[in-house]
Amino acid sequence: MVKAAPGIGDLAQAARRRIPRFAFDFLDGGAGNEAGVRRNRERLDAILLKPRCAVGVDPDTSVCLFGRNYALPFGVAPVGMGNLMWPGGDLALARLAATHGIPLVVSTAATTSLEEMAAAAGSNAWFQLYVARDPAINRDLLERAWRAGIRVLVVTTDVPIPGDRRRDRRNRFVLPFRPTLSFIAQVIAHPEWALATLRAGPPGFPNYAPYRPRGVSRPMAEFMSEQIKGDFRWSDLAPLRQQWPGSLVVKGLLAPEDAALALEHGADAVWVSNHGGRQLDSAPAAVDALARVRVALGPHAVVLMDGGIRSGEDVAKAHILGANMVFSGRSFYYGTAAGGAAGAARAMTLLAEDLRRVMVQLGASGIAELDRRWLWE
Numbered sequence: 326m327v328k329a330a331p332g333i334g335d336l337a338q339a340a341r342r343r344i345p346r347f348a349f350d351f352l353d354g355g356a357g358n359e360a361g362v363r364r365n366r367e368r369l370d371a372i373l374l375k376p377r378c379a380v381g382v383d384p385d386t387s388v389c390l391f392g393r394n395y396a397l398p399f400g401v402a403p404v405g406m407g408n409l410m411w412p413g414g415d416l417a418l419a420r421l422a423a424t425h426g427i428p429l430v431v432s433t434a435a436t437t438s439l440e441e442m443a444a445a446a447g448s449n450a451w452f453q454l455y456v457a458r459d460p461a462i463n464r465d466l467l468e469r470a471w472r473a474g475i476r477v478l479v480v481t482t483d484v485p486i487p488g489d490r491r492r493d494r495r496n497r498f499v500l501p502f503r504p505t506l507s508f509i510a511q512v513i514a515h516p517e518w519a520l521a522t523l524r525a526g527p528p529g530f531p532n533y534a535p536y537r538p539r540g541v542s543r544p545m546a547e548f549m550s551e552q553i554k555g556d557f558r559w560s561d562l563a564p565l566r567q568q569w570p571g572s573l574v575v576k577g578l579l580a581p582e583d584a585a586l587a588l589e590h591g592a593d594a595v596w597v598s599n600h601g602g603r604q605l606d607s608a609p610a611a612v613d614a615l616a617r618v619r620v621a622l623g624p625h626a627v628v629l630m631d632g633g634i635r636s637g638e639d640v641a642k643a644h645i646l647g648a649n650m651v652f653s654g655r656s657f658y659y660g661t662a663a664g665g666a667a668g669a670a671r672a673m674t675l676l677a678e679d680l681r682r683v684m685v686q687l688g689a690s691g692i693a694e695l696d697r698r699w700l701w702e
């Protein structure tokens with residue numbers, strides 16, 4: 326039963342069985358040989374912690390970020406095509422973000438509109454922008470996000486060109502769905518997913534719906550990938566910074582030099598990420614890059630991080646190495662794929678309970694306390 330899944334890995338196994346292979350592979354897969362996906366995990370696993378005894382703490386897991394309090398020090402990373410994994414998954418996560426008091430980042434490529442997501446997640450919703458070639462689209466998306474009550478903008482910079490997603494190519498996975506024999510066979514083999522998807526309609530890109538030129542029958546996915554700017558430059562940040570009165574985060578940085586440049590160009594925070602190993606297969610593990618970025622930027626910069634986080638213990642490790650907030654994409658969508666809203670809730674509970682358990686064992690009473698003193702070096 327998904328409600329009793331012992332760990333995120335169990336949710337991933339359940340997801341693998343419950344949804345068609347092309348959908349699971351889209352979520353689970355990475356770039357190239359997927360060494361980068363594995364490295365994110367291996368480097369987190371290699372970090373040893375030093376538990377302290379006889380401290381007797383009742384840990385406070387809340388963090389203050391961008392002038393407000395979040396009940397937990399982790400959030401939901403932006404995931405495009407989220408409802409492919411399970412219809413209604415996006416909204417289930419948005420509601421959970423509101424209940425648990427954690428940030429949830431709505432992707433430009435989300436399958437649920439930013440307005441609906443913000444209505445469900447309340448002030449916990451952030452918006453992730455893939456910068457479009459047409460500046461009018463960027464302006465309008467920012468305006469819509471602000472009107473919807475969103476106050477944190479995340480600009481993703483690590484997709485100058487789509488990663489080499491071999492599983493998607495092997496599965497001939499494209500949008501809109503192309504009904505090849507293998508596609509049809511996988512759908513038939515997963516009738517619960519098929520029925521739910523049929524009822525909800527195939528996943529689309531509602532955030533981009535207003536911008537597709539009228540009278541053109543090109544698929545939305547094609548229009549969107551054409552718009553999403555491959556050649557993002559630092560100078561492209563200026564008009565966004567000028568327009569956006571809220572907090573601005575630059576996501577997808579690994580090099581400490583780039584993290585410094587993002588701050589120089591007006592970002593309030595940097596988000597260390599290798600896109601979950603979906604872009605450059607030989608990129609460093611996100612947790613290694615995090616440690617370097619923290620050293621380079623000093624103690625006061627706001628540094629967010631994702632990549633391979635699958636437990637509360639991982640969340641604690643990332644905070645120990647200098648993150649102010651930690652995110653995961655797959656952990657939560659393994660949850661929706663494994664069991665819809667109940668699976669998403671299980672993912673959330675697993676991370677939260679594990680984090681508390683780890684903090685008690687470490688003898689850490691608050692997130693801000695977590696630093697390198699807890700590393701076993």
Ligand SMILES: Cc1cc2nc3c(=O)[nH]c(=O)nc-3n(C[C@H](O)[C@H](O)[C@H](O)COP(=O)(O)O)c2cc1C
Pocket residue numbers: 351352353365402403404405406432433434435453481576598599600601602603631632633634652653654655656
């Ligand atoms: C299926 C999938 C779709 C994603 N879509 C986006 C996206 O639209 N925008 C974005 O900035 N990052 C996207 N990412 C990257 C995540 O935001 C995040 O960096 C990554 O998932 C973190 O690694 P983890 O999945 O191992 O936790 C996506 C990741 C996955 C797995």
